[in-house]
Amino acid sequence: MSERLVPLGKRVAEPRPQPAPGAPTVYVETYGCQMNVADSDLIGSVLADAGYARAERADQADVILINTCAVREKAEERVVARAAELGALKRKRPNTVLAIVGCMAEHLKEGLADRAPAVDVIAGPDSYRRMPELLAAARAQHAQPLVDVKLDKAETYEGLSGAVGGDGVSGFVTIQRGCDKFCTFCVVPFTRGRERGAAPREVLRQVRELAAVGYREVMLLGQTVNSYRWPDGDRDVTFAELLHAVATIDGIERIRFTSPYPVDFTDDVIEAIAREPKICKYIHLPVQSGSDVVLERMKRGYTVADYREIVRRLRAVVPHIALSTDILTGFSGETEDDHAQTLALMREVRFDSAFMFAYSERDLTFAAKKLPDDITPALKQRRLSEIVALQEIVSAEVFAAHVGRHERVLVHGPSKRDPQQLMGRTDGFKTVILPSGVGAVGEIVDVTIERATMATLFARA
Ligand code: SF4
Numbered sequence: 001m002s003e004r005l006v007p008l009g010k011r012v013a014e015p016r017p018q019p020a021p022g023a024p025t026v027y028v029e030t031y032g033c034q035m036n037v038a039d040s041d042l043i044g045s046v047l048a049d050a051g052y053a054r055a056e057r058a059d060q061a062d063v064i065l066i067n068t069c070a071v072r073e074k075a076e077e078r079v080v081a082r083a084a085e086l087g088a089l090k091r092k093r094p095n096t097v098l099a100i101v102g103c104m105a106e107h108l109k110e111g112l113a114d115r116a117p118a119v120d121v122i123a124g125p126d127s128y129r130r131m132p133e134l135l136a137a138a139r140a141q142h143a144q145p146l147v148d149v150k151l152d153k154a155e156t157y158e159g160l161s162g163a164v165g166g167d168g169v170s171g172f173v174t175i176q177r178g179c180d181k182f183c184t185f186c187v188v189p190f191t192r193g194r195e196r197g198a199a200p201r202e203v204l205r206q207v208r209e210l211a212a213v214g215y216r217e218v219m220l221l222g223q224t225v226n227s228y229r230w231p232d233g234d235r236d237v238t239f240a241e242l243l244h245a246v247a248t249i250d251g252i253e254r255i256r257f258t259s260p261y262p263v264d265f266t267d268d269v270i271e272a273i274a275r276e277p278k279i280c281k282y283i284h285l286p287v288q289s290g291s292d293v294v295l296e297r298m299k300r301g302y303t304v305a306d307y308r309e310i311v312r313r314l315r316a317v318v319p320h321i322a323l324s325t326d327i328l329t330g331f332s333g334e335t336e337d338d339h340a341q342t343l344a345l346m347r348e349v350r351f352d353s354a355f356m357f358a359y360s361e362r363d364l365t366f367a368a369k370k371l372p373d374d375i376t377p378a379l380k381q382r383r384l385s386e387i388v389a390l391q392e393i394v395s396a397e398v399f400a401a402h403v404g405r406h407e408r409v410l411v412h413g414p415s416k417r418d419p420q421q422l423m424g425r426t427d428g429f430k431t432v433i434l435p436s437g438v439g440a441v442g443e444i445v446d447v448t449i450e451r452a453t454m455a456t457l458f459a460r461a
Contacts, residue, residue, distance in 0.1 A: 099131075238268060
């Protein structure tokens, strides 16, 4: 087998047939969230079944596939710049097919070709089963780009093995697609369609596949993952029931999920987190703003008091639970007082970490149509800097408090900065650098934390 002809996907339960000599090759590049990483694995498995081999570099591939994000304008600008680079590569290798798929393809549809003239295939998140046909058609002709952006509210990719990838220790399983919340700033319901859960038997099959090839951790993915439902006769299988079922699978030691929606934290989900040792005591709980007026304008469906109450209920049953959040600053009409309330909530809750962004208007959304983007870029940047600076202080204190503590760490692999050391994660999702020799990749080891930065813990055995 030549170096270029490796099967797609990293580890799969059933060995795939080796690609035939001369098989077409595909190079996949992924932007955006974990769901896109999982989707790229899904596309990889669809193309592997169609006889494709993976190329390690874009300039070696017959097909270059970019899986994209549309949540922020900056994410789209990066893809446009990358597509221009790949356009130059295509001029040297004119038979190469460039496919741009995912949320940005769904968002811009045919219009994507105006911003990325080199594109040959534009496909949305519900079109991945048809990738082999689309790519075959594009390879046969290089005229107009082929566009397949039909959203399908029944598509959950049942029967496909998307449960590969990750790092061989922690794998992703998508349990829900789409979103029904329609927060006024967010383009996701328009790019990923309506919310739908995957069948529990499919979720469990994929988790078992991960366990069978040595994965120790599974991350269950959904846009509002804790609103998961699956109709079963005259009732619904709930997210809490699914969590308990996943916890019965031997070999899987840790269960995580992202991203939950604050008001969908029902008592049964909180109880599952508290009672089930395999469910990690770490929750990403996106708040977006600390001002009721802004939350109402965002149509988030909760007040600051509601959010505080959810945090209180989580901490009541798991006092040491780790919390992270998302904060969007500079949304339409945000005043200095609204901003001050966000800072005050951050001081009060003391999140372990946060993803913090300045608002950028996305067309199609309610906010783009009805709410003025009236905070100047300079003001957005100033408020963002203040939010980031505060979070850095809190994160540094939270991480420093771990020094001297014993932690159970799942070893994920070599440290990126120093391959002589290992990288692992605590139950609370904190990155830990470990001396090599404390344990093998995939093992859970007991260590003592020796020092900390605001984002990393350092341990000894
Ligand atoms: S819950 Fe709101 S922010 Fe999250 S994906 Fe759905 S619409 Fe977007």
